[in-house]
Amino acid sequence: MNARAYNQLVDTYADNVYRFALKHLKNEMDAKDIVQSTYLKMWDKHESVDVSKGKSYLFTTAYHLILDFLKARKRFHGEEAIIELQNEDNPSDFDLSETLNWALDKLPEIQKTVVLLRDYEGYSYDEIAEIAGISESQVKVYIFRARKTLKSILIEKELVV
Amino acid sequence: MSKFNLTNYESYYIDYLEGNLSEEDRHAFELFLDQHPALQLEGELPVFTMNEDENLSHDFINQLRVFDEKEKVNENSIDGFLIASTEGILSTEKQQELQAYLLKNPSHLDSLGVYHQTKLTPDLEIRYPSKQGLRKGNTRRLIFGVVYGLAAVFVGVLLLFPSQETIYHQAIKQPVKSNMNNLIKKFKTTNTPQKEILFGGLQTPVTSTSKQITSKTELAQQPIVEDTNLLIVQQEFLTVEEPHQLQTISNTKEVNNTEYVAFLAMKSPIDPFFKLALKNLRDKVDFRYAKATETKQGGFYLKLWNFEVSRKVSATGDLAVN
Structure with a gap:
C-alpha cells in the first residue's frame, strides 16, 4: 500500500472508525486516540497490508485497541466507574434513537461490536468474524441475542407497540 | 455394615431429603442418623421442589436458542426467523414460509416491526475532526511538486528555444x-x-x-x-x-x-x-x-x-x- 492508497483510506474510513470507537468508549478524546493509533499501526504495516483489506484491517486494529483500552480503564477506574459511565445518560422518554443507543451500551462488548459492524458498516457475518476473531456462527448467535435484548429494552421502555 | 459414615453421609443427605434413595438405603440412612443425632436437621425439612412459576422464563430460554433455518417456523422458533428476516439472511423458501406463518399468526407482525427498529443507523454528523493530521506524504509531495514544476518550466523553456x-x-x-x-x-x-x-x-x-x-x-x-x-x-x-x-x-x-x-x-x-x-x-x-x-x-x-x-x-x- 502506498501513501496515496493510505490517504484514501484516511479520507474514506476515518469517520467510520471514529464513530465505532466513540460508541464503545463514550469519550471523544479516547476515541480520537484510538483512531490515531489505528492509522499509525496501519502506516507502520503499510508495505504488507493489501489495499483491498484496508478497511478490514482498520476495524480489526481499532477493535483490539478498544478492547485493550477498556481493560486498562477497568483496571484503573474499577468496574463500578465503568458501569456508572454507561448509566450516565439515561435516554429521554420518547426518543427511539436515543433509547436504542442507550440500550446498545447495555449489551456485552462483543455483542455491541458485532451489531455496530453489522448495522454501521454493513459487514457480512464472515467479515465480522474475521475482524472480531470469532467464528461466523458465534457472530450469528451474538447478533441474534443482541437483537432480542434490544427488542426487550424497547418494549420495556414502551417506545414500540 | 452400613455404607454411610461421617465422611460420606453429606453426599447422600440431599438424595435422602429429595426421596431419591432406594427403600433399603433410606432405612439404612435413617438408622445412621439415629446413631448420630447431631447430624439430624432441626425443624421442618426444607422442600427442594420447583413450582411451575419458578421455571426459567420463556424469554430466557428463547435467548439460549440458536437459530436453525432448517427448523419449521413455529412458536418456539419464530423469534429466530423474525430476526433472520430482519437481517436479510433467510432463503426465499423460508421467507415464504415465514410470511405464510405470519398471515396465520398476525400477532407476530408487531415483533417483526420491533426487530426492524433495533437496526442502528450511524450518526453521520459525527466526524473525525482532524483527518488531515492522519495523512502521510504531504510535505514530501509538495516539495517534489515544486521541484518538478520548476524543472518542467525549465525544460519547456529549452524546448521553446532550441539552438546552438x-x-x-x-x-x-x-x-x-x-x-x-x-x-x-x-x-x-x-x-x-x-x-x-x-x-x-x-x-x-x-x-x-x-x-x-x-x-x-x-x-x-x-x-x-x-x-x-x-x-x-x-x-x-x-x-x-x-x-x-x-x-x-x-x-x-x-x-x-x-x-x-x-x-x-x-x-x-x-x-x-x-x-x-x-x-x-x-x-x-x-x-x-x-x-x-x-x-x-x-x-x-x-x-x-x-x-x-x-x-x-x-x-x-x-x-x-x-
Whole structure:
C-alpha cells in the first residue's frame, strides 16, 4: 500500500472508525486516540497490508485497541466507574434513537461490536468474524441475542407497540 | 455394615431429603442418623421442589436458542426467523414460509416491526475532526511538486528555444545608485558594439511583474527596489511582440539608433504560476520571454532565487546574452 492508497483510506474510513470507537468508549478524546493509533499501526504495516483489506484491517486494529483500552480503564477506574459511565445518560422518554443507543451500551462488548459492524458498516457475518476473531456462527448467535435484548429494552421502555 | 459414615453421609443427605434413595438405603440412612443425632436437621425439612412459576422464563430460554433455518417456523422458533428476516439472511423458501406463518399468526407482525427498529443507523454528523493530521506524504509531495514544476518550466523553456547558442549565467551584484534614467543613459552612451550584451540586470521596478511600460518616461519613473534584478536588453537583439510598446520606446530621441526595451515588457507565458510562486514563496522567482520573429529577436529570462539565466535568440542567428 502506498501513501496515496493510505490517504484514501484516511479520507474514506476515518469517520467510520471514529464513530465505532466513540460508541464503545463514550469519550471523544479516547476515541480520537484510538483512531490515531489505528492509522499509525496501519502506516507502520503499510508495505504488507493489501489495499483491498484496508478497511478490514482498520476495524480489526481499532477493535483490539478498544478492547485493550477498556481493560486498562477497568483496571484503573474499577468496574463500578465503568458501569456508572454507561448509566450516565439515561435516554429521554420518547426518543427511539436515543433509547436504542442507550440500550446498545447495555449489551456485552462483543455483542455491541458485532451489531455496530453489522448495522454501521454493513459487514457480512464472515467479515465480522474475521475482524472480531470469532467464528461466523458465534457472530450469528451474538447478533441474534443482541437483537432480542434490544427488542426487550424497547418494549420495556414502551417506545414500540 | 452400613455404607454411610461421617465422611460420606453429606453426599447422600440431599438424595435422602429429595426421596431419591432406594427403600433399603433410606432405612439404612435413617438408622445412621439415629446413631448420630447431631447430624439430624432441626425443624421442618426444607422442600427442594420447583413450582411451575419458578421455571426459567420463556424469554430466557428463547435467548439460549440458536437459530436453525432448517427448523419449521413455529412458536418456539419464530423469534429466530423474525430476526433472520430482519437481517436479510433467510432463503426465499423460508421467507415464504415465514410470511405464510405470519398471515396465520398476525400477532407476530408487531415483533417483526420491533426487530426492524433495533437496526442502528450511524450518526453521520459525527466526524473525525482532524483527518488531515492522519495523512502521510504531504510535505514530501509538495516539495517534489515544486521541484518538478520548476524543472518542467525549465525544460519547456529549452524546448521553446532550441539552438546552438550558449547560455550565460551571471550573478549580478552591482548596485544601482540612481534611478532608471541613469541606467538608460548609461546604456545609451555606452559604445557597445551590436550583438553584445548591453548590461547586466541590476534592479527592478516595483511594478515589474504586472505593469506595462508604455514610454521611456514612465519607465524612468519606476521606483527602484534594492536586491531585485533588472535586465534590459538591446532591442536590436531582444524585443517583444507588442508593436506599440516597441514603437513608443524606439521613438524616443534619447535612444536614437540604439533601441532598448526593458525586460519588463517581456511577457510570462505562465504568469499566474509565477505570481502565485512569488506570493507564496516570498522569494524572487520570475520568468519572461519574447518570441523571435523573422525580423525581431527573442529570448527569455528565468530567475529562481539567486540563480538567473537568460538567453537571446536572434533572427539572424546572432547571439547576445547577459
